[in-house]
Amino acid sequence: MLKIPEETPPARRTILVTGATGAVGRHLVHQLAAAGHRVRALSRRPAQANLPREIEVVQGDLSDVASLVHAFEGVSAVHLITFTGDNGESLSNGDELIRLAERSGVRNATVLGGWDETSVEQALRGSSIGWTRLEPVEFMGNALEWAASIKEEGVVRMLATWPSAVVHEADIAAVAAVALTQEGHEGKRYPLSGPQALTPAERTAFIAMAVGRHLTFETLSEDQERERLRSYGYPEDYVEFGIQLARTPPVQAAIVVPTVEQITGRPGRTFASWALENAHAFRA
Missing domain, CATH: 3.40.50.720 (NAD(P)-binding Rossmann-like Domain)
Structure with a gap:
């Protein structure tokens, strides 16, 4: 044969x-x-x-x-x-x-x-x-900038108070993995959000639950916000950009979109889950 x-x-x-x-x-x-x-x-x-x-x-x-x-x-x-x-x-x-x-x-x-x-x-x-x-729209991980003030004083301070549909970085990666390995995604623009639009105060409350500690949120004035941003070493043009962003958020910031679930087949991760995963970063 x-x-x-x-x-x-x-x-x-x-x-x-x-x-x-x-x-x-x-x-x-x-x-x-x-x-x-x-x-x-x-x-x-x-x-x-x-x-x-x-x-x-x-x-x-x-x-x-x-x-x-x-x-x-x-x-x-x-x-x-x-x-x-x-x-x-x-x-x-x-x-x-x-x-x-x-x-x-x-x-x-x-x-x-x-x-x-x-x-x-x-x-x-x-x-x-x-x-x-x-x-x-915004990384959930941006909240790590609050770690020092949470550990040292149990407080989050910032000028912005508007809600943001923050997205878990692992969900951004999951959408990327699908687009890189499966056909049909070429030429597409994928807006990505988490499943909830949350204010900084609401995110602070989720972190408090994750670390088992009372935390407070304080709204800063513009001058105080400038000093906060400068403390991270940001240049002046970025500082002023931050002030404008805090005062006039992008229209899409609070819009929850279903893209993560549509592309990956499962719901996006919540900020509560992110806070639990990263609770060690906020503990003194």
Whole structure:
């Protein structure tokens, strides 16, 4: 009997995660690996990445495309952030970055979008890569900025009092994982929210329940808010941006959208669950 040779399965391609040690990227690396995908994590400081041994961690800086050639080798999909370094400035080298991605064989991408589009989105729009823009309203993890005042004084102080439909970083990652590994998401923009719109005072109450301690919320004046923002080391232009944001929130801030459940098939995580997961950060 003639034996028909078995077909050699195609080589498994790699998914590159930039910002792999960040709030969203770290979740995405873990989720993709748990689903059986080959994951490569990009870090400017691989020795400090603190990722599982099975994850390939490579060094590179998004602002220096020459440093990324190895990172993109054999990559079929990539999750992109659009800012650089510790100062969070928008990338200005999107054309070079996306040309490298195309030459390397990248077929699809997700982009963690910010307030405005950057050179990365502009370059993707003219490329052969199918891409999806993720547009979270506000990270639940932003509440970690309150940790010092909660631990030291049992209080949260800020100017803003408006509700925000904060989204869990793991849910942003889950949507990215689907868009990177399944068809039909190219060309889409996905607004992402959590299941509830909560004021800072309401989020403070959930943290209080998680840590088992009474906490209070105090509304600051504009001058007091400036001093609070300066205490984090923010530059003056960001401080003034923060004041304007506190006074005039974006229209979409309090809008709950069903995108997470529609894309992932399960409800978004609540802030109460986030507070329990991160209660250690708020305990003295």
